[in-house]
Amino acid sequence: MTKFVKGNEAVVMGALYAGCELYFGYPITPASEIAHGAAKWFPMLGRVFVQAECETASINMMFGAAGAGKLCMTATSGPGFSLMQEGLSYLAGAELPAIVVDVMRAGPGLGNVYPEQGDYTPAVKGGGHGNYQAFVLAPASAQEMCDYTVKAFQMAAKWRTPAIVLVDGLQGQMMESVSLPEKECPRPDFSAWAAQGEPKTRENLVKSIYLDAAQQEEFNIHLQEKYVRMKEDAEAETYLCEDADILLCGYGISSRIARTTAEELRKEGVKAGVFRPITLNPFPANELAKVAKGRKIMSIELDAGQFADDVRLNLAKAGLGGEAASVKMIHRMGGQVVSVDDAVKAAKEMFE
Amino acid sequence: MKVIEQKGMYTEFPRCGKPHARTTHYCPGCGHGIVNKLIAECCAELGLQDRTIFVDPVGCGVFTYYYWDAAHISAAHGRASAAATGACRARPDAVTIAYQGDGDLGAIGFNNAFQAASRGEKFGCIFINNSLYGMTGGQMAPTTLEGEKTTTTPFGRDPSLTGHPLHVCEVFNELQAPVYIARVSVADTKRIMECKRAIRRVFELQASGAGYALLEILAPCPTNFGMGAIDAASFCMNEMEREFPLGVFRDVGKGVMGAEKTVHPDSKVLAVKEVPRYPTCEALFATPDGTEAPPVEDDPGVPEMRFKFAGYGGQGILSLGICVAEAARLEKRHTLWFPSYGPEQRGGSASCSVVVSGTKIGSPTVEHPDVLVCMNQPSYERFAKDVKNGGLIIVDSSVPVCVDPPEGVELKRVPAIKMAEDFGVPKAANTMMLAALRKFKATGLKDESLETALCASFKKKPQLIEKNRTLLREAEERISL
Missing domain, CATH: 3.40.920.10 (Pyruvate-ferredoxin oxidoreductase, PFOR, domain III)
Structure with missing residues (x-):
C-alpha cells in the first residue's frame, strides 16, 4: 500500500506497524500532526492514545507504560523536548525502551516553528543528567519517517534504551509517497524485567536507583559497554562518493540539500559526494572514515555547528586529524534553510 | 528477631543491600512504616499480589520495593501519577497503586496527580501527608501548617509569604471522575484500623476497575517534627486534623461527603462517536481514504x-x-x-x-x-x-x-x-x-x-x-x- 502523506503522519503509521501500543503526547507545532494521527488511528486499532497535561507527563507516562512492558511513544518539538530530558535520563537509567520523535523547530526559547536542527546535542549526547545516551535515528523523507520509526522501536527493544527519531519541521509538514510495511511486527516479550501485573512478573522491579555507589558505578559501566556494542547498528548512506574530491556531510533534511548540491556541483565539474549518517547515535564513524580520507569536507546543517563538531570528533578519533581540522561548514539558523546556491558557492570556494 | 505476622511483605529485605535485613529504613514512630504494613496486608488479603503494580515515589517512600512483595516501578520525583497513568493504561487488568508524599504529590507533581484524577485514570493514589518533606531534610511542603517550623520556614510558616496549607482531598473533590476520595490517619490504633479499611477499599475499587481513587493519610514524622513518637502522633491528631479533617469525601455507590456533582437535566452533552475498529494495521490502512x-x-x-x-x-x-x-x-x-x-x-x-x-x-x-x-x-x-x-x-x-x-x-x-x-x-x-x-x-x-x-x-x-x-x-x- 502506497500513500501520499505528511512525514508526521508517516511516523504514526510506522509506529503502528512496529507494534506501538500506547501514544502519550502534548500538542506542539510543528509536531502536532503526529498527535492528530495517533488520536485517530490508535483507538481504531484498539490501542491507547492519551493527551497528557504537559511533556513532563508524557515522558513519565511512557516510563510507566514501558515499565509495564509495552511499546510506547511520544512526539514533540524543541520546548517539549527540553522538558523531556529528565524523563529520558530515567528511561535510560531504568533501561526502558520508548520512542521520542523530536520534530525540531528553531530556538532557543520560544524561537519559531520553522525547521532547525539545533536539538542535535541534547538528542545525540544525552540531554538529561548522568552518563546515558539514546539511540538516535535521522530519517530524511516521509518514507524514512515511517521506516526508521519502525527501526527505532526495534532498536529500543533490542538495546533496552530510549530511542529518538530526530527530524525537523519541514520534514514533518512535507507530503511524499510512502510505501507502508507489508505487515505488523511481532510484539516483543518484556516479561523478563517488566512490571506487568501478572504472576510471572511479580518479582520484577523497574528502577534507576542504586543507593550504593559501587553498584551505581557498576550499572554505569554496564550502560557504557552497551553503548559500545550498539555501534553494530550504526547506519549511513553515501552518494557519489567513489571519485569525489569533496565530501558533503549532512543528516536529515540537510542530507537532501547535500544531495542536490552534489548533483549541481558535478554539473559544474566539481566531483562531490555525500556522506549522510542515518543513525546519529551510534555515529557511523567507520563509514565516515572510509569516505573521508584525503578529501575536502564540508558539512551542511541547520544549527550553529553542533553536527560539524561531531564530524570533526569522529574523524579525529578515526585518526584523520588533518581532515578533521579542515572541515568547513555552511549553515543557517532560526528557521532558515541552507540554499543549494549557497552550498554550491561555499563548496567551490574550498577549491580556490 | 521473631516476626509475628507478615502478609504481603518479603520476609527479608535483601534489596536494601544487606542480605538478611528484616528492619525497614523508616525512623521509629514514622507513619510510613505503619502504612507500608497495612498496604502489604490489604494487597495480600485480597489476593492481589500477582496483579499489582506499585508505582513508587521519590522521598521516604522510595524504598517500598524493599518491602512489598509485588511488581514495582520506581518513578521520578513527582511523577508517580504520570507513571501510574502509563502503567494502568498499558495493563488495564493490573491493580496499579501509586504511593506519593506531600512534596511529591502536593508540589512538584501536583498537576500530574490532579490531571490523572481528572481523567479518571484507573489507579489508586495513596498519598502520605506528614506536613513536610521527609527524606530531603524537613523542608516546608504545600501541606505545612501555618506557623509550623521547618528547615525552610525556621520562624514558622508565614501565610502572608508562603500561603496556606493545601487541602488536596478538597481540591480533588471538585473533580467529577474520581470514584473515591478519603482522608484518614495512622496516629492511633482506632485511626489505624480505619486507615486499613480505607486502603482495602482502594484495592477493591482497583481490582474491579472502578476508577480513580485518592486516599490521603495523615502520618507523623517524628524526626523532622523534632518530637518523640508519642508527641508526633499527638501533633498529627491535634494540629494536623484541625487543618485536615478526616472523612470519606466520596465513595462511589456509598454516598458522599462534600460536593456531589450532578449533571443538569438541560445540559447538552455532545455525543461521543463510536470509534470504527480494525483488526490490524493492514486492514486499517487498506481502507481507501483517498491518500493511496x-x-x-x-x-x-x-x-x-x-x-x-x-x-x-x-x-x-x-x-x-x-x-x-x-x-x-x-x-x-x-x-x-x-x-x-x-x-x-x-x-x-x-x-x-x-x-x-x-x-x-x-x-x-x-x-x-x-x-x-x-x-x-x-x-x-x-x-x-x-x-x-x-x-x-x-x-x-x-x-x-x-x-x-x-x-x-x-x-x-x-x-x-x-x-x-x-x-x-x-x-x-x-x-x-x-x-x-x-x-x-x-x-x-x-x-x-x-x-x-x-x-x-x-x-x-x-x-x-x-x-x-x-x-x-x-x-x-x-x-x-
Missing part, C-alpha cells in the same frame, strides 16, 4: 520540475498545489508537496511548494521555481524574482505587475478570479488556474492526470466533482495562449 497512490517508479528521462503556488488564504492555493502533486503521483513520479505553515497559515498569505521528478528528490525547497502561480500582489513581489531562467509565471489579472519578471521568464496573466466569478463560483479561482496550467502545458503532466486529480480533490464533496470538471474544461477554452 500507485508505487513510485524511477524514470531518469523525466526532468525535475519545481512549482510554487502563492496567494491569500482561502483562494485554494494549497489545494491547487495538492492537485498538481496528486496528478504527478498518478503518473508514478517522485512527488513532494509542502505548505507554508505555522502562524503564516493563520495570517493573510498562503503558499506551497511542489517538486516532481523522475528520480529521487534531493532538496525539498523550491528556491528557483520552474513555474510560479501567483494569486495576489505580495506573492508576486516575493517570489517572481526567484523564478528560473526559462521559467513561467502565471499571475491573476487582478494583480498589478509593478516589477518586470526576471529576464528569460515568461509572464502570463490569467483572469482566474474574474472567470470564477463569471461562472458564479468565486471559490473556483484555483480551478481556473489549474485550467491555465493545463492550457499552457506548464506541468509536464498529462491533461487527464490533472483532471483526475481535480476530481479526487472533491472526494469529500462528490456533488461538486462534475461541476468542477465542467469548469476546468470551459475555463481552458476561454483562456487564450
Whole structure:
C-alpha cells in the first residue's frame, strides 16, 4: 500500500506497524500532526492514545507504560523536548525502551516553528543528567519517517534504551509517497524485567536507583559497554562518493540539500559526494572514515555547528586529524534553510 | 528477631543491600512504616499480589520495593501519577497503586496527580501527608501548617509569604471522575484500623476497575517534627486534623461527603462517536481514504520540475498545489508537496511548494521555481524574482505587475478570479488556474492526470466533482495562449 502523506503522519503509521501500543503526547507545532494521527488511528486499532497535561507527563507516562512492558511513544518539538530530558535520563537509567520523535523547530526559547536542527546535542549526547545516551535515528523523507520509526522501536527493544527519531519541521509538514510495511511486527516479550501485573512478573522491579555507589558505578559501566556494542547498528548512506574530491556531510533534511548540491556541483565539474549518517547515535564513524580520507569536507546543517563538531570528533578519533581540522561548514539558523546556491558557492570556494 | 505476622511483605529485605535485613529504613514512630504494613496486608488479603503494580515515589517512600512483595516501578520525583497513568493504561487488568508524599504529590507533581484524577485514570493514589518533606531534610511542603517550623520556614510558616496549607482531598473533590476520595490517619490504633479499611477499599475499587481513587493519610514524622513518637502522633491528631479533617469525601455507590456533582437535566452533552475498529494495521490502512497512490517508479528521462503556488488564504492555493502533486503521483513520479505553515497559515498569505521528478528528490525547497502561480500582489513581489531562467509565471489579472519578471521568464496573466466569478463560483479561482496550467502545458503532466486529480480533490464533496470538471474544461477554452 502506497500513500501520499505528511512525514508526521508517516511516523504514526510506522509506529503502528512496529507494534506501538500506547501514544502519550502534548500538542506542539510543528509536531502536532503526529498527535492528530495517533488520536485517530490508535483507538481504531484498539490501542491507547492519551493527551497528557504537559511533556513532563508524557515522558513519565511512557516510563510507566514501558515499565509495564509495552511499546510506547511520544512526539514533540524543541520546548517539549527540553522538558523531556529528565524523563529520558530515567528511561535510560531504568533501561526502558520508548520512542521520542523530536520534530525540531528553531530556538532557543520560544524561537519559531520553522525547521532547525539545533536539538542535535541534547538528542545525540544525552540531554538529561548522568552518563546515558539514546539511540538516535535521522530519517530524511516521509518514507524514512515511517521506516526508521519502525527501526527505532526495534532498536529500543533490542538495546533496552530510549530511542529518538530526530527530524525537523519541514520534514514533518512535507507530503511524499510512502510505501507502508507489508505487515505488523511481532510484539516483543518484556516479561523478563517488566512490571506487568501478572504472576510471572511479580518479582520484577523497574528502577534507576542504586543507593550504593559501587553498584551505581557498576550499572554505569554496564550502560557504557552497551553503548559500545550498539555501534553494530550504526547506519549511513553515501552518494557519489567513489571519485569525489569533496565530501558533503549532512543528516536529515540537510542530507537532501547535500544531495542536490552534489548533483549541481558535478554539473559544474566539481566531483562531490555525500556522506549522510542515518543513525546519529551510534555515529557511523567507520563509514565516515572510509569516505573521508584525503578529501575536502564540508558539512551542511541547520544549527550553529553542533553536527560539524561531531564530524570533526569522529574523524579525529578515526585518526584523520588533518581532515578533521579542515572541515568547513555552511549553515543557517532560526528557521532558515541552507540554499543549494549557497552550498554550491561555499563548496567551490574550498577549491580556490 | 521473631516476626509475628507478615502478609504481603518479603520476609527479608535483601534489596536494601544487606542480605538478611528484616528492619525497614523508616525512623521509629514514622507513619510510613505503619502504612507500608497495612498496604502489604490489604494487597495480600485480597489476593492481589500477582496483579499489582506499585508505582513508587521519590522521598521516604522510595524504598517500598524493599518491602512489598509485588511488581514495582520506581518513578521520578513527582511523577508517580504520570507513571501510574502509563502503567494502568498499558495493563488495564493490573491493580496499579501509586504511593506519593506531600512534596511529591502536593508540589512538584501536583498537576500530574490532579490531571490523572481528572481523567479518571484507573489507579489508586495513596498519598502520605506528614506536613513536610521527609527524606530531603524537613523542608516546608504545600501541606505545612501555618506557623509550623521547618528547615525552610525556621520562624514558622508565614501565610502572608508562603500561603496556606493545601487541602488536596478538597481540591480533588471538585473533580467529577474520581470514584473515591478519603482522608484518614495512622496516629492511633482506632485511626489505624480505619486507615486499613480505607486502603482495602482502594484495592477493591482497583481490582474491579472502578476508577480513580485518592486516599490521603495523615502520618507523623517524628524526626523532622523534632518530637518523640508519642508527641508526633499527638501533633498529627491535634494540629494536623484541625487543618485536615478526616472523612470519606466520596465513595462511589456509598454516598458522599462534600460536593456531589450532578449533571443538569438541560445540559447538552455532545455525543461521543463510536470509534470504527480494525483488526490490524493492514486492514486499517487498506481502507481507501483517498491518500493511496500507485508505487513510485524511477524514470531518469523525466526532468525535475519545481512549482510554487502563492496567494491569500482561502483562494485554494494549497489545494491547487495538492492537485498538481496528486496528478504527478498518478503518473508514478517522485512527488513532494509542502505548505507554508505555522502562524503564516493563520495570517493573510498562503503558499506551497511542489517538486516532481523522475528520480529521487534531493532538496525539498523550491528556491528557483520552474513555474510560479501567483494569486495576489505580495506573492508576486516575493517570489517572481526567484523564478528560473526559462521559467513561467502565471499571475491573476487582478494583480498589478509593478516589477518586470526576471529576464528569460515568461509572464502570463490569467483572469482566474474574474472567470470564477463569471461562472458564479468565486471559490473556483484555483480551478481556473489549474485550467491555465493545463492550457499552457506548464506541468509536464498529462491533461487527464490533472483532471483526475481535480476530481479526487472533491472526494469529500462528490456533488461538486462534475461541476468542477465542467469548469476546468470551459475555463481552458476561454483562456487564450
